[in-house]
Amino acid sequence: MSQQLLTSGLALWQWRSAAQKAALAANVPVTEVDWLLQEVAGLDRLSLRLESFKNLPQIPLQLSLEELENLWQRRVNEHLPVQYITGVTPWRHFKLAVSPAVLIPRPETEYIIDLAVAAVQNHHCQLEAGHWADLGTGSGAIALGLAQALPLATIHAVDCSAAALAVARQNAQALGLAHQIHFYQGSWWEPLNFKGQLSGVVSNPPYIPSQLVPQLQPEVALHEPWLALNGGNDGLDCIRHLVATSADYLQPGGIWLIEMMAGQAEVVAALLQSHGSYCDIAIYPDLAGIERFALAYRRGEE
């Protein structure tokens, strides 16, 4: 979407009206038409809401109206997420690049950064300047959120997908946070060599039971990476692995914080408890009240 084409405000307004009707008929959120227009026509929310752009003689577009219509048809008919069409999504204070190689970072995940910061502040150890891991970084969202919230920390962001890491690196560069984040390709802890040294590990691992993935809404099931969703038979394969392996990498008092699916909290708390190396285990809800996050600390050498 780099070239610039001109269209009249009236023609764009007519396209928008038709696209909104198609959205309503297909049960697609009508607001997504305007997300698309903000990106491809550079229109701001106010001029879209007031429809003041309708009177402009010329509006520069990054693609023709025909191409815009083709993309909207893909949104409506093929359930392609609008974020993959525009190539961007808002997340916390960031505008992140996304592609079908990465999970679109979710609003509920934003809160994991606040939980990490609160855990640092509540704890007597000096954790904010240390080394942190974001395992399964995808677009880099969590690593970037941690880097911004903990400016003295160094973040080690891991993903097994090279294509996802390319997107994450691009985001770190664009946001001026690349100096704080190191990226590694590999499986979970495998590329990291920091046994006993980490201040914290934060992860939003794949946690959907395999048989449920095809039943998710088509935007997710058809277009988001299976690798980012599939948590094995009961959804807990990756979380079990992270419980079992993380204690070796955390310093005493280090933070273990993950996102999980509704209904998994009790099992995850029990896994942490029975492992024996974690203490102060707590479950936190997301802003919708769903038990979404599990937090624990690496037990000290009592």
Ligand SMILES: C[S@@+](CC[C@H](N)C(=O)[O-])C[C@H]1O[C@@H](n2cnc3c(N)ncnc32)[C@H](O)[C@@H]1O
């Ligand atoms: C649910 S997505 C989370 C992405 C991002 N952290 C976020 O919150 O938006 C899970 C990520 O874990 C990665 N992943 C899956 N299996 C992995 C493994 N064995 N080792 C490292 N990363 C893995 C996927 O590629 C995907 O990017």
